[in-house]
Amino acid sequence: MNDWAAPLIAAVLFAFLQPGLVVQIPGKERPLDFLNMKTSIASIFVHTILYGLLLILFLVVMHLHLYV
Template sequence: MNDWAAPLIAAALFAFLSPGLVFQIPGKQRPVDFVNMKTSVAAIFVHTVLYCLFLMLFLVVLHVHLYL
């Protein structure tokens, strides 16, 4: 059996944490913008840090596994 948790969690986090898709931190005029489909270098950096932290949380701290 293969453990599918890592690729599925990584793909889902990548999709949801893309700057401007669901939310953008920091936004252009506000601290948080929702569904604006625009990005900045600061937003890319913040979303990269959030992606890494959430990925470590799920895979290292919580030891999530999904066997199919």
């Protein structure tokens, strides 16, 4: 059996936490922008921190597993 939770969670978080795709924190004119398809260095940094923290939450703290 293979544990598919880690790659699936990482891929989904990566897809949804791309700056400007769904949400951008911080935005250009506002603290939170939706679907603006633009990015900045500050936004990349914030999304990287959020990605790492959520990945740690799901994989280390919650011990999620998906066996196929």
